[in-house]
Amino acid sequence: MITRKIQYQLAKNAVGPFLMALDRWQQAQKQRKRKPRETPFGPPLEAVQKLKEIMTQNYFEGRYADGAVPVVWVTSGFPAEVFFALGFHVVYPENHAALCSTRHKVTEIAEFAERDGLSRDVCSYARTDIGSVISGKTPVGRLPKPDMIACCTNICQTVLYWYRNLAEYLNVPLVLVDTPFMYGGTKEHHLAYVSDQLGEVIEFAEKISHRKMDSEKLARVVENARDGSRLWGECLAISQARPAPWTGIDTFFHIAPIVTIRGTEVCNAYYRLLKDELTQRVAAGIGGIKNEKHRLLWDNLPIWFKVREHSTMTAERGFNFVCATYSNAWAEAGDLIDPAHPLESAAKTYTYVYLNRDLNNRLKTTVDLAKSFGVDGAVLHSDRSCKPYSVGQVDVKERLQKDMGIRVLLLEADHADERSLSGEQAEMRLLAFMESFNE
């Protein structure tokens, strides 16, 4: 235990920062030697290096976390502030699965879960993480074994089915925050239910961690979460400028801190840095792509394993994804969080999540984004692995076309599993979609 704690502290405070500094130096050397390449993108964001360091450090610390500090695995929509306040190391399996997909490791890892009987029709994130638990395979070296796992159904019910399996494979307790779906407004007893469950979660987490919740610390974490969410929203809003100083595709990667270390000062410091850089780029007229002719909206999760190819293909033709409903989802909550009433406001914040609300609200959010970012087209990713996000898109497509007069493409793919994408067909559809703008 003591050895483990020393290892963890070393990883966190000495080895991790040293490796990051070394990587920074190596990157700078490479950059100096590298010949400038012709790309359709604007100059790369300098903040990317910091983002990489934060996320690498997070996963690096994680390798030594179990046995040193309490560890919890949580869903991306979980009110994880309570765990940060109790000093847990928090792991986000969704982020891990997305990372596996960008590294093209999903097929190899998910097959372990499929061999165990998990159908290829279920969410590819779930298959990847369960496969990773079965096989121990991961591109991040090692994921720490959790003391507990925590699931919030505000993004889908799928996470609950998935975490029930994780609890069995890992032989750890599962805690749940079940958020009743919102049709129109919410009901008082729905919020009370969420708030009650949060109380139960804290009680359980205190037992697991042998720590007592410090209300002042919780208030600080919640305040950070609110500020982080606002900062993230401000970074996104900067893309209303023409040209947008970054791309919607960039936002898929820069979303990582607000998802995984929300509530920490590191997260907020990062977004202040990013915001400053984006603001400077706008002032200097630097775009995310060199020649922004058309502005697009992206709906649903990214196609992680194809993000680079698709963004290059669109950027080459002057199309920039300037906003995305997915990235925006983590910016919506900022104003609902109240550090003075952490549990009550968390109940509201985490119930009023984009995916936990009816289709009318989803359409309204999409239309608002489309208008405020001045898009002239939208790509709706019909995601085989994310049915709750995808149901309703056929009607949304029609409404966007009819009410806003913009061009809309419904593109069927998968957020993580390459086997579920017909690559050439998708490319043809994207090309045809872009050609239609010249008609």
Add this chain to the structure above:
Amino acid sequence: MRKEYIDGQKREHGRKVVISLPIHYPKEILTALDILSVELWGPPGEVLGYQAGRIQTYVCPLVRKALAFIAGGYASSADALLFPHTCDSIQGLASLIPDFGGWDGPILRFIHPKGERRTSSEAYLAREIDDFIAQAEKLAGKKLEPKRFSDAVRLHVEIDALRRRIIEKRRNIDMRDAELYAILRRGEWLWPEDHLIELKELAAKIADKPLKKGVALMLSGIVPEPMDIFETLENAGAFVVADDYAAIGRRIPAPIDKLPDDPKQAVIERYFALPPCSTRASDLAGRVEYLAAAYKKSGAAGLILHNVKFCEPEMFDVAMIKKRFTAMGAPLLYMETELEKQLSGQLSTRLEAFVEMASKGGNK
């Protein structure tokens, strides 16, 4: 026949009719308010019209067919729709239809808690039931009378007790599975008192000793569609001895020693006494053990997991169930159907082969 019956219920008894999507909802409250629940499990067979195309083909066929049915005007004689909070797809449909078209009438919703019984979920369920009562009262145009509520609870307790007995004593009833299941499934749309009469007639046929011969099987899944699965099994020499379909067995609460006198409290107890179900996100280990115990108790010679294609809640449980049954040495077949009119030839062959394999272990 079903349509005539439903029309008759409206005409002769002045009852309201609500089309209910699967699975779990407090039917006792509807009964007490003179509301007939007609459940919509698809319907199976051909998709009715083009509206199913509004939902992607990789989404549950039950939901796609229900959309086609409702938006195609086939539910127009109903007074309301009821959406329990079963899964993401039904939740999506419950928003799609009122938000983007397909149904302009009243909609009832019952968002039951997920996961195991907790202090929070118990308190929430009580309040959600109050909310559901208010919705149903509005539809019925009258207040829920405590006596009628209590009577309705008693009626449904009796119905469930009979259904449980019939399934448990399956071997002692000399009847084809297709016929037996047809009667059990008529509970999806008959007025409960009418269903009770049929169940009593059926229960009277339970003999003192086993009459069914053949390979005894346990079936688990969402809904036994297409229904010719029973004919195929029978022709192969098998019959169903234990049932874990969400449409049938999983809706029968375990017997409760002392049901509370307060009908609302009784409904809460009955909800938490339901057998483990993926759609309520019951504890997975608990569900697997429940199935293993039911399998052993029934003396089945094999388990068929019969899922509706793309049903995520159910698909996620398969790996752990397979593990447990493999460890028990129990033959297991996993199959998916899409609420077709008939089983495909390929599936029939798989079923026949499975029965043959299970038979080698002998009819326990």
